[in-house]
Amino acid sequence: MRLESIQVYKQQLTRAIKDTIEYRGYTVHEAAKLANCAPANLSGLLSGRNADGFTLDRLVSIALGIGLRVNLSIERKYARRTIAE
Numbered sequence: 001m002r003l004e005s006i007q008v009y010k011q012q013l014t015r016a017i018k019d020t021i022e023y024r025g026y027t028v029h030e031a032a033k034l035a036n037c038a039p040a041n042l043s044g045l046l047s048g049r050n051a052d053g054f055t056l057d058r059l060v061s062i063a064l065g066i067g068l069r070v071n072l073s074i075e076r077k078y079a080r081r082t083i084a085e
Helices: 005-023 030-036 037-046 055-063
Strands: none
Touching: 005 037, 005 055, 030 037, 030 055
16 A cells, blocks of 8 residues: 555544534543543544544544544455466
8 A cells, every 4th residue: 555545644634633523522631531542642543633643443442432433445456367277
C-alpha cells in the first residue's frame, strides 16, 4: 500500500471520528473513555496537532470505540495465473 493511500485513509478516519464526536455531543473525556485513549491524545487528534502521531490501526480502534463501523475492502490487483500441465 502506498504511503499516500494510508494518509488518505487516516484523514478520512480522523474526519469521521471528529464528525461522530460532534454529532453525538460527546465531550473529549467521554469519547476518550469510549475509545480507550488518553483525553490529551484525542484532543490533539481532534485539533489536528498530532494527527500524524496516530497509526491507521489506532484510528480504527478509536472509531470502533465511539461506535463507528469501519469496513476494509481488499481486491486482487492481478488476475490469477494458471499453470500449464
